[in-house]
Amino acid sequence: MQDKLMLMIPGPTPVPERVLLAMAQHPIGHRSGDFSKIIAELNENLKWLHQTKNEVCTLCASGTGAMEAGIINFLSKGDRVLVGNNGKFGERWGKVAKAFGLDVEEITAEWGKGLNPDDFKAKLEADTEKKIKAVIVTHSETSTGVLNDLETINKYVKAHGEALIIVDAVTSLGAVNVPVDEWGLDVVASGSQKGFMIPPGMGFVAVSEKAWKAYETSNLPKFYLDLGAYKKANAKDSSPFTPPINLMYGLKAALEMMKEEGLENIFARHKYLTQITREGVKALGLPLFASDNDAALAITAVAPDNHDAEAIRSAMRKRFDIALAGGQDHLKGKIFRIGHLGFVSERDVYTALSALKEVISSL
Amino acid sequence: MQDKLMLMIPGPTPVPERVLLAMAQHPIGHRSGDFSKIIAELNENLKWLHQTKNEVCTLCASGTGAMEAGIINFLSKGDRVLVGNNGKFGERWGKVAKAFGLDVEEITAEWGKGLNPDDFKAKLEADTEKKIKAVIVTHSETSTGVLNDLETINKYVKAHGEALIIVDAVTSLGAVNVPVDEWGLDVVASGSQKGFMIPPGMGFVAVSEKAWKAYETSNLPKFYLDLGAYKKANAKDSSPFTPPINLMYGLKAALEMMKEEGLENIFARHKYLTQITREGVKALGLPLFASDNDAALAITAVAPDNHDAEAIRSAMRKRFDIALAGGQDHLKGKIFRIGHLGFVSERDVYTALSALKEVISSL
Structure with a gap:
């Protein structure tokens, strides 16, 4: 749209x-x-x-x-x-x-x-x-x-x-x-x-x-x-x-x-967004690329084993107008990346996860 | 204002x-x-x-x-x-x-x-x-x-x-x-x-x-x-x-x-703006810094002999909210510069010249 x-x-x-x-x-x-x-x-x-x-x-x-x-x-x-x-x-x-x-x-x-x-x-x-x-x-x-x-x-x-x-x-x-x-x-x-x-x-x-x-x-x-x-x-x-x-x-x-938000709140928000993103991705049966221990708090990389990552990304873009990032260099097609950095709220993450659920089940 | x-x-x-x-x-x-x-x-x-x-x-x-x-x-x-x-x-x-x-x-x-x-x-x-x-x-x-x-x-x-x-x-x-x-x-x-x-x-x-x-x-x-x-x-x-x-x-x-304007028109406009700026400054009895032969078509430098250039610039700013540029390095206080580059029309130049006239007569 x-x-x-x-x-x-x-x-x-x-x-x-x-x-x-x-x-x-x-x-x-x-x-x-x-x-x-x-x-x-x-x-x-x-x-x-x-x-x-x-x-x-x-x-x-x-x-x-x-x-x-x-x-x-x-x-x-x-x-x-x-x-x-x-x-x-x-x-x-x-x-x-x-x-x-x-x-x-x-x-x-x-x-x-x-x-x-x-x-x-x-x-x-x-x-x-x-x-x-x-x-x-x-x-x-x-x-x-x-x-x-x-x-x-x-x-x-x-x-x-x-x-x-x-x-x-x-x-x-x-x-x-x-x-x-x-x-x-x-x-x-x-x-x-x-x-x-x-x-x-x-x-x-x-x-x-x-x-x-x-x-x-x-x-x-x-x-x-x-x-x-x-x-x-x-x-x-x-x-x-x-x-x-x-x-x-x-x-x-x-x-x-x-x-106005305060540093502590900003850090807590990013931590929480990372947590719900990772939990949501796992619940969809999609493997996470980085371990919980290594996970960035700005972006979550997903390495779908049963789907081409670019196909998921493309469907997210076309059907839901949600832009995700692809993998770079040798990771192209192997991972996609969900950004949850900056002006991002809990609502945004759940929106992306809902859309991702629809996309996965339709592929 | x-x-x-x-x-x-x-x-x-x-x-x-x-x-x-x-x-x-x-x-x-x-x-x-x-x-x-x-x-x-x-x-x-x-x-x-x-x-x-x-x-x-x-x-x-x-x-x-x-x-x-x-x-x-x-x-x-x-x-x-x-x-x-x-x-x-x-x-x-x-x-x-x-x-x-x-x-x-x-x-x-x-x-x-x-x-x-x-x-x-x-x-x-x-x-x-x-x-x-x-x-x-x-x-x-x-x-x-x-x-x-x-x-x-x-x-x-x-x-x-x-x-x-x-x-x-x-x-x-x-x-x-x-x-x-x-x-x-x-x-x-x-x-x-x-x-x-x-x-x-x-x-x-x-x-x-x-x-x-x-x-x-x-x-x-x-x-x-x-x-x-x-x-x-x-x-x-x-x-x-x-x-x-x-x-x-x-x-x-x-x-x-x-x-939409076209290159020829853009160049002609800048030439014309330079011309009316220089004529207007001369008419106010203020000496131009560069000769007609050397004059840039983006900016006109003025070297007032009877006034401090910074005083003119400051009055233009304070009374008329018109920002002019000052001289740099050893030219500070000796020249001021009127820009007529880019999104500038004839009206703007005459506005600046009218204001300059008021400022000069009040100093």
Whole structure:
């Protein structure tokens, strides 16, 4: 049915009307005093969301751009880095690091399984010369619906002492607890079209004092993604380049809504939505791709053994106008993914499950 | 007066209601067939606007990001480049080139004057060993309201034969004639918040076959700004990373409007607006910063000799809610700039001139 689409993909996530209407306001000049006030408010609220006193840099870029900035600003050519790879995004950060001449060692796990923190522990403990300069971890692996055990991995990074922890929190921030200061996360990157509840076009990078020290000696070339310029601009409630003004109007509205709901409630809601999604899928006799232990709280991957995943996805789209995500790369046709991230309520999950029930029985 | 702001700055430029409302639509998935159709339409219309058959890459980035992509994708470390610098943006492209280890030679002109094409001619003719790999020129220098003679400079680049011509067309595309194929422009970068009539958040880079050949041997590190990935995605009506969906809705509406008006009419309108702005400013006894010969068609810089430029700007803002741009760097307080780029009509210019008359007589 025309214009009846319901988004249950991991991004873009549903956008509240309040945010859409905020974005439809006429832009004002980004060098004006009025816009500085907006930047100041956004920066304060972004710190609240990140549970940090660290600088949070706002980029006009996708999550990949933000994550690239998070890598290239704090490392130098030839630096050794450990990159966790158990899905499409972990794989991507390895590619970024290699593109910039870093010495990449991947720690892998099968797609659908969580990274084993002990693998990180072993590498980090063996590195007595402190050659490992960073550990790059995808917190919530969107491609497989797996939540990696960042807290434990980070403990081993902290025990190492030298390495920075660089986190892809694209589908974890605003869904699960990412206490940046409490855990001492050095670099945390995210994107607007996920837990933030706004359309794509903005990336965020939270940067610790330790990372800023590393920034001073980083020799990888950068200009547009040079976070030092963003830090300097933040100090003046400004932006180094023309910012995505209308998306920032949307961000302002979305952060207000998040503050009204409260962090604890947001995390509890995502946990509950994950639980009822998983229970509902199981009740339909469909196998879950990730174990309960590894499950992401943003997205649930389903690996139907008796049906082609794409056939289910297509029927959900055609009959019910519900958009689900497919599998990526070798998982195409093997899994489909139900997003329950951001502006999603219990009603939405039960709607999707009801539709899924109809689709399964009709196939 | 609350919400009565009128933008007469060089960017963001005024946004038509049709574009604002298009942006307020709920996003759909960027990997869906429906979105592929939008990408296909946008790419076709972008080619129309650029008067080219070349690939046009759409980036989620500001104009600076697009211009950086235009530089780093087609050059290698140590390559010699000529950079025209007669304002803030020409200066910036020199900085970008240096940040990536290029061997930069600047060709300068005083801020407010056009670059002298003969300076390029001399350097290019002297380069018999064809060491110059690119000439980087800001077509319309936004900081000073100067239109550089790209057509003539480009002729000398073509006579050289080896060098690529890389153009910052951020405030020229959609305002003055930039016939990409007719002139054989290799790389043309622009941004959404200018002639495109949409809010900031997107950059565009048109790339010639010759530039794609240079891409193959370019060794500067890149990932998010790697235009090869955008080219590959374009071939599948897709995008390499999550695109700024809602801004693309706005772009769709804006390009439709531009096609309805027609390129010739758009260029004629900008020429006429420039003419009446300059005549009106002169009639008020205020000196123009750039000569008639050098004048940009997107923005007019005024250098009031009897008043502080910032005082005029402030009064325009406070009494009439008209936002003008100030001078940058050493021009702060010495000039103010009236934008007449994008969704601007004759009425807007006369409104601004009437207000300016009142402000001048009251100061």
